[in-house]
Amino acid sequence: MAMRLLVSLAIVALASADVGSHVSISHGAQPAVTYSAHRPHHVPSYHPAPAYHQRPTYHHQPAAYKPAHAYEADPPACSVNTTKTWCLEDDEYPTYELKAAIDYHFKSFKNLYADVADLNTELSVERPTTLEEETYLCPSETAYIRPLRAINTEGKWRVIINNIKAHYESETLTQTTRIEECLTSGNACPLVPVCYGSKCLQKSIYHRFVVYNPYDQYFPFAMETFQLPASCACLLSAFTIDH
Template sequence: MDKFSAWEERRAEDLTNCNEIMGNLVITMLSVLSVAVVVLASGLCCGAVATPDAIPDADADPLLAAHSPYYAYYRSSPIHTPNHTDQTPTCAHNTTKSWCLEDTDYPHTEIRHALHQHYHGIQILHTDTILTTENSVQGVETQEEEAYLCPSETTYVQPLRAVSTEGRWRVIVNNVEVYGENLTQSARIEECLGAPGDSCPLVPPCYQTQCVQKFVYHRFLVFDPYDFIFPFAVETFKLPSSCSCFMAPSL
Protein backbone atom coordinates (compact mmCIF):
# COMPACT_ATOMS: atom_id res chain seq x y z
CA MET A 1 0.00 0.00 0.00
CA ASP A 2 2.91 2.36 0.70
CA LYS A 3 4.28 1.88 -2.84
CA PHE A 4 0.81 2.39 -4.35
CA SER A 5 0.25 5.53 -2.32
CA ALA A 6 3.60 6.93 -3.44
CA TRP A 7 2.73 6.17 -7.07
CA GLU A 8 -0.65 7.89 -6.71
CA GLU A 9 1.04 10.89 -5.12
CA ARG A 10 3.58 11.18 -7.95
CA ARG A 11 0.82 10.76 -10.53
CA ALA A 12 -1.24 13.56 -8.94
CA GLU A 13 1.85 15.78 -8.86
CA ASP A 14 2.58 15.09 -12.56
CA LEU A 15 -1.02 15.94 -13.50
CA THR A 16 -0.80 19.18 -11.53
CA ASN A 17 2.43 20.15 -13.29
CA CYS A 18 0.94 19.24 -16.70
CA ASN A 19 -2.15 21.35 -16.07
CA GLU A 20 0.03 24.25 -14.96
CA ILE A 21 2.16 24.00 -18.11
CA MET A 22 -0.92 23.87 -20.36
CA GLY A 23 -2.44 26.82 -18.55
CA ASN A 24 0.73 28.88 -19.02
CA LEU A 25 0.82 27.91 -22.72
CA VAL A 26 -2.78 29.03 -23.26
CA ILE A 27 -2.11 32.32 -21.48
CA THR A 28 0.97 32.91 -23.64
CA MET A 29 -0.95 32.22 -26.86
CA LEU A 30 -3.76 34.56 -25.84
CA SER A 31 -1.23 37.28 -25.02
CA VAL A 32 0.44 36.94 -28.42
CA LEU A 33 -2.95 37.02 -30.17
CA SER A 34 -3.97 40.13 -28.23
CA VAL A 35 -0.75 41.91 -29.18
CA ALA A 36 -1.28 41.01 -32.84
CA VAL A 37 -4.83 42.39 -32.78
CA VAL A 38 -3.66 45.62 -31.13
CA VAL A 39 -0.86 46.06 -33.69
CA LEU A 40 -3.24 45.44 -36.60
CA ALA A 41 -5.80 47.88 -35.23
CA SER A 42 -3.12 50.48 -34.64
CA GLY A 43 -1.83 50.07 -38.19
CA LEU A 44 -5.30 50.54 -39.68
CA CYS A 45 -5.94 53.56 -37.52
CA CYS A 46 -2.64 55.19 -38.30
CA GLY A 47 -2.99 54.37 -42.00
CA ALA A 48 -6.37 56.14 -42.13
CA VAL A 49 -4.87 59.37 -40.87
CA ALA A 50 -1.50 59.09 -42.57
CA THR A 51 -0.16 62.36 -43.89
CA PRO A 52 1.36 62.79 -47.36
CA ASP A 53 4.75 63.42 -45.70
CA ALA A 54 4.73 59.86 -44.37
CA ILE A 55 4.00 58.40 -47.82
CA PRO A 56 6.76 57.64 -50.34
CA ASP A 57 7.03 60.15 -53.15
CA ALA A 58 5.43 58.21 -56.01
CA ASP A 59 5.35 61.29 -58.25
CA ALA A 60 9.10 60.91 -58.71
CA ASP A 61 8.79 57.17 -59.35
CA PRO A 62 5.86 56.01 -61.55
CA LEU A 63 6.53 52.37 -60.64
CA LEU A 64 5.97 53.19 -57.00
CA ALA A 65 2.64 54.79 -57.87
CA ALA A 66 1.58 51.67 -59.75
CA HIS A 67 2.41 49.22 -56.97
CA SER A 68 2.09 51.12 -53.69
CA PRO A 69 -1.27 50.65 -51.90
CA TYR A 70 -0.46 53.52 -49.54
CA TYR A 71 -0.10 55.89 -52.47
CA ALA A 72 -3.34 54.66 -54.01
CA TYR A 73 -5.58 55.03 -50.98
CA TYR A 74 -3.95 57.47 -48.58
CA ARG A 75 -2.90 60.22 -50.94
CA SER A 76 -4.04 63.73 -50.07
CA SER A 77 -7.37 64.84 -51.53
CA PRO A 78 -7.46 66.98 -54.70
CA ILE A 79 -7.89 70.72 -54.35
CA HIS A 80 -11.21 70.60 -56.20
CA THR A 81 -14.44 68.73 -55.62
CA PRO A 82 -15.21 66.66 -58.74
CA ASN A 83 -18.79 66.68 -60.01
CA HIS A 84 -20.62 63.44 -60.59
CA THR A 85 -20.32 62.45 -64.24
CA ASP A 86 -24.12 62.51 -64.65
CA GLN A 87 -24.30 66.17 -63.63
CA THR A 88 -23.64 69.15 -65.86
CA PRO A 89 -20.04 70.27 -65.22
CA THR A 90 -19.08 73.85 -64.48
CA CYS A 91 -17.41 74.24 -67.87
CA ALA A 92 -20.77 73.75 -69.64
CA HIS A 93 -22.72 76.42 -67.75
CA ASN A 94 -21.96 79.25 -70.20
CA THR A 95 -22.07 77.39 -73.50
CA THR A 96 -24.59 75.54 -75.65
CA LYS A 97 -22.00 73.08 -76.96
CA SER A 98 -22.00 69.46 -75.87
CA TRP A 99 -18.27 69.45 -75.13
CA CYS A 100 -15.70 71.43 -73.13
CA LEU A 101 -12.22 72.34 -74.33
CA GLU A 102 -11.31 74.03 -71.02
CA ASP A 103 -12.22 72.77 -67.57
CA THR A 104 -11.01 74.15 -64.23
CA ASP A 105 -12.39 71.05 -62.47
CA TYR A 106 -10.67 68.56 -64.75
CA PRO A 107 -9.38 65.68 -62.54
CA HIS A 108 -5.91 65.65 -64.05
CA THR A 109 -4.19 64.26 -60.94
CA GLU A 110 -6.70 61.46 -60.41
CA ILE A 111 -6.51 60.40 -64.06
CA ARG A 112 -2.71 60.34 -64.01
CA HIS A 113 -2.60 58.20 -60.87
CA ALA A 114 -5.24 55.81 -62.25
CA LEU A 115 -3.32 55.50 -65.53
CA HIS A 116 -0.19 54.51 -63.61
CA GLN A 117 -2.14 51.79 -61.78
CA HIS A 118 -3.98 50.45 -64.87
CA TYR A 119 -1.43 51.30 -67.57
CA HIS A 120 -1.40 47.89 -69.24
CA GLY A 121 -5.19 47.70 -69.21
CA ILE A 122 -5.75 51.05 -70.92
CA GLN A 123 -3.11 50.60 -73.63
CA ILE A 124 -5.45 48.51 -75.78
CA LEU A 125 -8.40 50.83 -75.14
CA HIS A 126 -6.45 53.95 -76.05
CA THR A 127 -4.99 52.37 -79.18
CA ASP A 128 -8.50 51.45 -80.27
CA THR A 129 -9.72 55.04 -79.94
CA ILE A 130 -6.85 56.89 -81.64
CA LEU A 131 -8.33 59.13 -84.33
CA THR A 132 -6.58 60.81 -87.24
CA THR A 133 -6.96 64.57 -87.48
CA GLU A 134 -6.01 64.82 -91.14
CA ASN A 135 -8.38 66.42 -93.59
CA SER A 136 -11.20 63.97 -94.22
CA VAL A 137 -12.04 65.18 -97.74
CA GLN A 138 -10.48 62.68 -100.10
CA GLY A 139 -8.23 64.17 -102.81
CA VAL A 140 -7.92 67.58 -101.16
CA GLU A 141 -4.50 68.46 -99.78
CA THR A 142 -5.33 71.73 -97.99
CA GLN A 143 -8.43 73.12 -96.39
CA GLU A 144 -8.35 76.19 -98.63
CA GLU A 145 -8.99 73.98 -101.68
CA GLU A 146 -12.31 72.77 -100.33
CA ALA A 147 -15.50 74.32 -101.69
CA TYR A 148 -18.46 74.77 -99.36
CA LEU A 149 -21.99 75.81 -100.26
CA CYS A 150 -22.70 76.79 -96.66
CA PRO A 151 -20.53 78.91 -94.35
CA SER A 152 -18.88 76.78 -91.68
CA GLU A 153 -15.96 76.69 -89.29
CA THR A 154 -13.59 73.72 -89.08
CA THR A 155 -11.43 73.07 -86.03
CA TYR A 156 -9.46 70.22 -84.52
CA VAL A 157 -10.30 69.78 -80.87
CA GLN A 158 -9.17 67.74 -77.88
CA PRO A 159 -12.25 67.75 -75.61
CA LEU A 160 -11.87 67.36 -71.85
CA ARG A 161 -15.55 66.63 -71.24
CA ALA A 162 -18.42 65.80 -73.55
CA VAL A 163 -21.96 64.43 -73.59
CA SER A 164 -22.06 60.78 -74.63
CA THR A 165 -24.71 59.29 -76.87
CA GLU A 166 -26.41 58.14 -73.65
CA GLY A 167 -26.88 61.80 -72.68
CA ARG A 168 -24.35 61.82 -69.83
CA TRP A 169 -21.40 64.14 -69.31
CA ARG A 170 -18.17 62.16 -69.33
CA VAL A 171 -14.55 62.98 -68.48
CA ILE A 172 -12.39 62.34 -71.55
CA VAL A 173 -8.74 61.38 -71.09
CA ASN A 174 -6.76 64.10 -72.82
CA ASN A 175 -3.31 65.64 -72.44
CA VAL A 176 -2.38 63.40 -69.52
CA GLU A 177 1.20 62.15 -69.30
CA VAL A 178 1.92 58.59 -68.19
CA TYR A 179 5.36 56.95 -68.32
CA GLY A 180 6.68 59.73 -70.54
CA GLU A 181 3.82 59.40 -73.06
CA ASN A 182 1.27 62.18 -73.49
CA LEU A 183 -2.14 60.62 -74.11
CA THR A 184 -4.30 62.75 -76.40
CA GLN A 185 -7.54 62.21 -78.32
CA SER A 186 -8.45 64.57 -81.14
CA ALA A 187 -11.41 65.05 -83.43
CA ARG A 188 -12.15 67.17 -86.48
CA ILE A 189 -15.38 69.13 -86.14
CA GLU A 190 -17.15 71.41 -88.59
CA GLU A 191 -20.00 73.65 -87.48
CA CYS A 192 -22.47 75.68 -89.52
CA LEU A 193 -22.05 79.41 -88.95
CA GLY A 194 -25.52 80.47 -90.06
CA ALA A 195 -28.81 80.04 -88.26
CA PRO A 196 -30.61 76.69 -88.64
CA GLY A 197 -32.66 76.66 -91.82
CA ASP A 198 -30.70 79.39 -93.62
CA SER A 199 -30.61 79.01 -97.39
CA CYS A 200 -27.36 78.08 -99.11
CA PRO A 201 -25.78 81.44 -100.08
CA LEU A 202 -23.95 80.11 -103.14
CA VAL A 203 -27.06 78.56 -104.71
CA PRO A 204 -29.42 80.71 -106.84
CA PRO A 205 -32.48 81.79 -104.85
CA CYS A 206 -34.79 80.13 -107.39
CA TYR A 207 -33.94 76.85 -105.69
CA GLN A 208 -35.33 75.98 -102.29
CA THR A 209 -32.31 75.13 -100.16
CA GLN A 210 -31.16 75.16 -96.57
CA CYS A 211 -27.94 74.51 -94.69
CA VAL A 212 -28.02 71.38 -92.54
CA GLN A 213 -25.62 70.41 -89.76
CA LYS A 214 -24.25 66.89 -90.13
CA PHE A 215 -22.81 64.79 -87.32
CA VAL A 216 -20.43 61.87 -86.90
CA TYR A 217 -19.81 59.48 -84.01
CA HIS A 218 -16.44 59.39 -82.26
CA ARG A 219 -15.17 56.92 -79.68
CA PHE A 220 -13.17 58.31 -76.76
CA LEU A 221 -11.43 56.80 -73.76
CA VAL A 222 -13.22 58.17 -70.69
CA PHE A 223 -12.45 58.25 -66.97
CA ASP A 224 -15.04 57.45 -64.30
CA PRO A 225 -13.85 58.58 -60.83
CA TYR A 226 -16.64 56.56 -59.21
CA ASP A 227 -15.51 53.19 -60.60
CA PHE A 228 -12.93 51.93 -58.11
CA ILE A 229 -12.17 48.65 -59.92
CA PHE A 230 -11.29 49.83 -63.45
CA PRO A 231 -12.15 53.53 -63.93
CA PHE A 232 -11.73 53.57 -67.72
CA ALA A 233 -14.04 52.75 -70.62
CA VAL A 234 -14.64 53.57 -74.28
CA GLU A 235 -17.84 55.47 -75.04
CA THR A 236 -19.39 57.04 -78.13
CA PHE A 237 -19.93 60.77 -78.68
CA LYS A 238 -21.82 62.66 -81.38
CA LEU A 239 -19.90 65.64 -82.78
CA PRO A 240 -20.59 67.98 -85.74
CA SER A 241 -18.74 66.86 -88.86
CA SER A 242 -19.94 69.00 -91.79
CA CYS A 243 -22.36 71.67 -92.96
CA SER A 244 -24.27 70.44 -95.98
CA CYS A 245 -26.56 72.16 -98.43
CA PHE A 246 -29.92 70.44 -98.69
CA MET A 247 -31.99 71.06 -101.82
CA ALA A 248 -35.71 70.37 -101.76
CA PRO A 249 -37.00 68.19 -104.62
CA SER A 250 -38.57 70.13 -107.45
CA LEU A 251 -42.34 69.90 -107.81
Protein backbone atom coordinates (compact mmCIF):
# COMPACT_ATOMS: atom_id res chain seq x y z
CA MET A 1 0.00 0.00 0.00
CA ALA A 2 2.81 2.30 0.89
CA MET A 3 4.56 1.47 -2.39
CA ARG A 4 1.46 2.41 -4.44
CA LEU A 5 1.20 5.72 -2.55
CA LEU A 6 4.82 6.59 -3.35
CA VAL A 7 4.34 5.83 -7.07
CA SER A 8 1.15 7.95 -7.18
CA LEU A 9 2.94 10.87 -5.52
CA ALA A 10 5.80 10.59 -8.02
CA ILE A 11 3.43 10.70 -10.98
CA VAL A 12 1.70 13.78 -9.58
CA ALA A 13 5.04 15.48 -9.02
CA LEU A 14 6.14 14.68 -12.55
CA ALA A 15 2.97 16.11 -14.09
CA SER A 16 3.29 19.37 -12.16
CA ALA A 17 6.99 19.87 -12.91
CA ASP A 18 8.10 22.64 -15.35
CA VAL A 19 9.16 21.69 -18.87
CA GLY A 20 12.80 20.86 -18.90
CA SER A 21 12.90 19.69 -15.24
CA HIS A 22 14.11 16.27 -14.22
CA VAL A 23 12.65 14.03 -11.46
CA SER A 24 14.63 11.21 -9.91
CA ILE A 25 12.89 8.40 -7.98
CA SER A 26 14.84 5.94 -5.92
CA HIS A 27 13.41 2.71 -4.59
CA GLY A 28 15.66 1.48 -1.87
CA ALA A 29 18.78 -0.09 -3.23
CA GLN A 30 17.53 0.03 -6.77
CA PRO A 31 19.35 2.45 -9.14
CA ALA A 32 17.72 5.82 -9.53
CA VAL A 33 15.30 6.14 -12.42
CA THR A 34 15.33 9.53 -14.16
CA TYR A 35 12.28 10.86 -15.94
CA SER A 36 12.76 13.71 -18.42
CA ALA A 37 10.01 16.11 -19.32
CA HIS A 38 11.75 17.26 -22.53
CA ARG A 39 9.58 16.89 -25.55
CA PRO A 40 11.42 15.56 -28.56
CA HIS A 41 12.36 18.30 -31.01
CA HIS A 42 11.04 18.05 -34.58
CA VAL A 43 13.91 17.23 -36.95
CA PRO A 44 13.05 18.37 -40.50
CA SER A 45 13.74 15.98 -43.32
CA TYR A 46 16.61 17.02 -45.66
CA HIS A 47 15.53 18.58 -48.90
CA PRO A 48 18.59 19.60 -50.95
CA ALA A 49 18.23 22.84 -52.97
CA PRO A 50 18.40 22.51 -56.76
CA ALA A 51 21.79 23.07 -58.31
CA TYR A 52 20.60 26.18 -60.27
CA HIS A 53 17.50 28.22 -59.57
CA GLN A 54 18.16 30.07 -62.83
CA ARG A 55 20.65 30.03 -65.62
CA PRO A 56 24.08 31.07 -64.46
CA THR A 57 25.14 34.56 -65.54
CA TYR A 58 28.62 35.05 -66.89
CA HIS A 59 29.63 38.64 -66.31
CA HIS A 60 32.82 38.38 -68.36
CA GLN A 61 32.11 38.48 -72.09
CA PRO A 62 34.92 38.25 -74.63
CA ALA A 63 35.40 41.59 -76.35
CA ALA A 64 35.19 41.90 -80.12
CA TYR A 65 38.52 41.99 -81.88
CA LYS A 66 40.00 45.41 -82.51
CA PRO A 67 43.37 46.25 -84.01
CA ALA A 68 46.06 47.11 -81.48
CA HIS A 69 46.23 50.66 -82.85
CA ALA A 70 43.54 52.77 -84.46
CA TYR A 71 44.11 53.30 -88.15
CA GLU A 72 44.62 57.07 -88.02
CA ALA A 73 47.12 57.74 -90.81
CA ASP A 74 48.55 61.25 -90.99
CA PRO A 75 48.20 63.19 -94.26
CA PRO A 76 50.86 61.79 -96.60
CA ALA A 77 53.62 63.84 -98.15
CA CYS A 78 51.97 63.56 -101.57
CA SER A 79 49.01 65.64 -100.32
CA VAL A 80 51.06 68.70 -99.40
CA ASN A 81 51.08 70.49 -102.76
CA THR A 82 47.61 69.57 -104.03
CA THR A 83 44.01 70.37 -103.21
CA LYS A 84 42.75 67.04 -104.53
CA THR A 85 41.59 64.29 -102.20
CA TRP A 86 43.76 61.65 -103.87
CA CYS A 87 47.37 61.07 -104.91
CA LEU A 88 48.38 59.51 -108.22
CA GLU A 89 52.08 59.60 -107.31
CA ASP A 90 53.54 58.75 -103.93
CA ASP A 91 57.23 58.49 -103.03
CA GLU A 92 56.30 56.88 -99.71
CA TYR A 93 54.01 54.21 -101.14
CA PRO A 94 54.60 50.94 -99.18
CA THR A 95 55.12 48.65 -102.18
CA TYR A 96 57.29 46.10 -100.37
CA GLU A 97 54.91 45.83 -97.37
CA LEU A 98 51.92 45.43 -99.69
CA LYS A 99 53.52 42.60 -101.64
CA ALA A 100 54.45 40.75 -98.45
CA ALA A 101 50.95 41.15 -96.94
CA ILE A 102 49.21 40.08 -100.15
CA ASP A 103 51.44 37.00 -100.47
CA TYR A 104 50.70 35.98 -96.89
CA HIS A 105 46.92 36.50 -97.14
CA PHE A 106 46.59 35.80 -100.84
CA LYS A 107 43.47 33.60 -100.82
CA SER A 108 41.40 35.92 -98.62
CA PHE A 109 42.73 39.00 -100.39
CA LYS A 110 41.87 37.59 -103.81
CA ASN A 111 38.23 37.08 -102.75
CA LEU A 112 38.05 40.68 -101.52
CA TYR A 113 39.79 42.09 -104.57
CA ALA A 114 37.43 40.24 -106.95
CA ASP A 115 34.66 42.73 -106.07
CA VAL A 116 36.64 45.68 -107.46
CA ALA A 117 38.54 44.12 -110.34
CA ASP A 118 40.01 46.43 -112.94
CA LEU A 119 37.37 48.00 -115.17
CA ASN A 120 37.64 47.88 -118.94
CA THR A 121 36.19 51.33 -119.50
CA GLU A 122 38.50 52.85 -122.08
CA LEU A 123 35.66 53.69 -124.46
CA SER A 124 32.81 54.21 -122.01
CA VAL A 125 32.94 58.01 -122.07
CA GLU A 126 34.18 58.88 -125.53
CA ARG A 127 32.96 62.41 -126.19
CA PRO A 128 33.30 65.11 -128.82
CA THR A 129 36.25 67.45 -128.39
CA THR A 130 35.24 70.37 -130.67
CA LEU A 131 32.39 72.85 -130.52
CA GLU A 132 31.36 71.89 -134.05
CA GLU A 133 30.40 68.43 -132.86
CA GLU A 134 28.65 69.29 -129.59
CA THR A 135 28.57 72.02 -126.98
CA TYR A 136 28.60 71.30 -123.24
CA LEU A 137 27.09 73.85 -120.89
CA CYS A 138 29.91 73.49 -118.37
CA PRO A 139 33.51 72.66 -119.29
CA SER A 140 34.95 69.63 -117.56
CA GLU A 141 37.89 67.27 -117.68
CA THR A 142 37.52 63.49 -117.71
CA ALA A 143 40.21 61.04 -116.66
CA TYR A 144 40.77 57.44 -115.60
CA ILE A 145 42.83 57.29 -112.46
CA ARG A 146 44.46 54.67 -110.27
CA PRO A 147 44.93 56.46 -106.95
CA LEU A 148 47.67 55.31 -104.59
CA ARG A 149 46.20 57.18 -101.65
CA ALA A 150 42.88 58.95 -101.10
CA ILE A 151 40.63 60.40 -98.41
CA ASN A 152 37.70 58.14 -97.55
CA THR A 153 34.17 59.27 -96.67
CA GLU A 154 35.21 59.57 -93.01
CA GLY A 155 37.88 62.12 -93.90
CA LYS A 156 40.87 59.79 -93.35
CA TRP A 157 43.75 59.09 -95.71
CA ARG A 158 44.07 55.48 -96.82
CA VAL A 159 46.59 53.46 -98.85
CA ILE A 160 44.85 52.00 -101.92
CA ILE A 161 46.07 48.80 -103.58
CA ASN A 162 47.27 49.80 -107.04
CA ASN A 163 49.98 48.78 -109.49
CA ILE A 164 51.07 45.83 -107.33
CA LYS A 165 52.38 42.59 -108.79
CA ALA A 166 52.31 39.96 -106.08
CA HIS A 167 52.19 36.21 -105.46
CA TYR A 168 53.84 35.37 -108.77
CA GLU A 169 50.79 36.63 -110.65
CA SER A 170 51.28 37.53 -114.29
CA GLU A 171 48.79 40.38 -113.99
CA THR A 172 49.23 43.56 -112.00
CA LEU A 173 46.67 44.32 -109.29
CA THR A 174 44.97 47.62 -110.08
CA GLN A 175 41.84 49.58 -109.18
CA THR A 176 40.69 52.06 -111.80
CA THR A 177 37.91 54.62 -111.64
CA ARG A 178 36.58 57.30 -113.94
CA ILE A 179 36.36 60.91 -112.73
CA GLU A 180 35.03 64.11 -114.29
CA GLU A 181 35.97 67.46 -112.78
CA CYS A 182 34.34 70.81 -113.43
CA LEU A 183 36.81 73.37 -114.70
CA THR A 184 34.63 76.35 -113.72
CA SER A 185 32.67 75.02 -110.73
CA GLY A 186 30.52 77.75 -109.15
CA ASN A 187 30.67 80.04 -112.19
CA ALA A 188 27.77 80.83 -114.52
CA CYS A 189 27.13 78.27 -117.23
CA PRO A 190 28.49 79.34 -120.63
CA LEU A 191 25.94 80.14 -123.36
CA VAL A 192 23.12 80.47 -120.80
CA PRO A 193 21.48 83.93 -120.46
CA VAL A 194 22.31 85.71 -117.22
CA CYS A 195 18.62 86.08 -116.36
CA TYR A 196 18.43 82.33 -115.59
CA GLY A 197 20.88 82.56 -112.72
CA SER A 198 22.80 79.48 -113.74
CA LYS A 199 26.01 78.01 -112.31
CA CYS A 200 28.21 74.99 -112.92
CA LEU A 201 27.90 72.32 -110.28
CA GLN A 202 30.34 69.53 -109.46
CA LYS A 203 28.57 66.21 -108.86
CA SER A 204 30.16 63.25 -107.09
CA ILE A 205 29.89 59.49 -106.93
CA TYR A 206 30.83 57.01 -104.21
CA HIS A 207 33.43 54.44 -105.17
CA ARG A 208 34.81 51.48 -103.24
CA PHE A 209 38.49 50.53 -103.07
CA VAL A 210 40.43 47.81 -101.32
CA VAL A 211 42.76 49.55 -98.86
CA TYR A 212 45.75 48.49 -96.78
CA ASN A 213 45.66 48.80 -92.97
CA PRO A 214 49.19 48.27 -91.58
CA TYR A 215 47.90 48.16 -87.97
CA ASP A 216 45.72 45.06 -88.43
CA GLN A 217 47.97 42.02 -88.03
CA TYR A 218 45.22 39.45 -88.70
CA PHE A 219 43.98 40.70 -92.07
CA PRO A 220 45.40 44.09 -93.11
CA PHE A 221 42.94 44.71 -95.96
CA ALA A 222 39.45 46.18 -96.05
CA MET A 223 36.88 47.64 -98.41
CA GLU A 224 36.22 51.35 -97.87
CA THR A 225 34.18 54.05 -99.60
CA PHE A 226 35.52 57.20 -101.26
CA GLN A 227 33.74 60.21 -102.74
CA LEU A 228 35.11 61.23 -106.15
CA PRO A 229 34.03 63.76 -108.79
CA ALA A 230 31.72 62.10 -111.32
CA SER A 231 30.21 64.78 -113.59
CA CYS A 232 29.71 68.50 -114.17
CA ALA A 233 26.16 69.84 -114.31
CA CYS A 234 24.56 73.20 -115.02
CA LEU A 235 22.16 74.33 -112.30
CA LEU A 236 19.30 76.52 -113.52
CA SER A 237 17.17 78.05 -110.76
CA ALA A 238 15.21 75.12 -109.24
CA PHE A 239 16.33 72.30 -111.53
CA THR A 240 19.53 70.72 -112.81
CA ILE A 241 20.53 69.71 -116.32
CA ASP A 242 22.77 66.65 -116.24
CA HIS A 243 24.97 65.46 -119.05
